[in-house]
Amino acid sequence: MTVESITDEPGRIYTFQSNLPSGEYFQFRPRNPPINSKPIVDDESGMCIGYSVARAPGLWQIYDADGVFVRLEEAPLKAPLIDPTDLALIAFGVFRLYRAGNALLESSVKTAVTVKLSKVTISLLRGRLKMGLSARTLKMTATPAKHMLNPARYVPLQLQEKVIRYGKRTPDPQHAPGLFRYESEIYKLVENRAKKGTYFYKKYMIEVLVREKDWTITHFLYK
Structure with missing residues (x-):
């Protein structure tokens, strides 16, 4: 050319949606990531859009993709969901935001459970990617x-x-x-x-x- x-x-x-293989995603790591943080992954884009730090059972500090604190999140647990693929992923302690809005995380007993993150949190994390x-x-x-x-x-x-x-x-x-x-x-x-x-x-x-x-x-x- x-x-x-x-x-x-x-x-x-x-406008693109992720076509990555299931479970895979990209991460642009901040210079100072929150200590003991776990990634929050948006499967629509195939990218880490924030981080979570567990403070108590069902309570997390939520940070944006730049490692800046956003809010506290208290998520109501749903019925446990155990799947071989889920169990392979929970070693990373990953929240995954699926198109339906569900998330996957690592619990204290190392079993997979589903969590519904609030729309406010999801909107904040996606919106903060659009700053600048x-x-x-x-x-x-x-x-x-x-x-x-x-x-x-x-x-x-x-x-x-x-x-x-x-x-x-x-x-x-x-x-x-x-x-x-x-x-x-x-x-x-x-x-x-x-x-x-x-x-x-x-x-x-x-x-x-x-x-x-x-x-x-x-x-x-x-x-």
């Missing part, structure tokens, strides 16, 4: 938008926005005018292919190439 086409190709605002440069205002050219449909290439727009906000900014390596590259470490919870049902965090470096005059992503890659 020529420099002219890269710098002039129009961008569009897209909103992922909703980021545009993409056609090629990276197509990559978002590939589970092996998908990266949540909210995470790409955080890379732009907090990552290392350098000129485009190809010297295209108006383009800048942003780089940062990210983490992804992935399934251990050698031992089905178990997961581990893997660290990646991500680069996002942005046309800053209209905040259009022309390329992204993590490896």
Whole structure:
């Protein structure tokens, strides 16, 4: 692709939902994460959107994705739900916000239970991702938008926005005018292919190439 086409190709605002394999998600870790915190994962985006710290049975301190305290959450427990996949995940103590609004966490007796997080908490955590440069205002050219449909290439727009906000900014390596590259470490919870049902965090470096005059992503890659 020529420099002219890269710098002039129009961008569009897209809406994407995670197509990651079940149980996997991305995490952009804050510099000072809350002590003893566990991630809160939004399965719609496939990203950690906050953190919880247990203070008492059924009571948690809730922090946003930047590690800033948001509120206390007292969640009414529902009937226990035990599933082999759930039990493989609870070692991480993860709240998971499914499309139905349920969450999964680790209880004191190491069994899986379902919890209904309040709509206020969910709205706060999702809303705080939109502070500053909103992922909703980021545009993409056609090629990276197509990559978002590939589970092996998908990266949540909210995470790409955080890379732009907090990552290392350098000129485009190809010297295209108006383009800048942003780089940062990210983490992804992935399934251990050698031992089905178990997961581990893997660290990646991500680069996002942005046309800053209209905040259009022309390329992204993590490896």
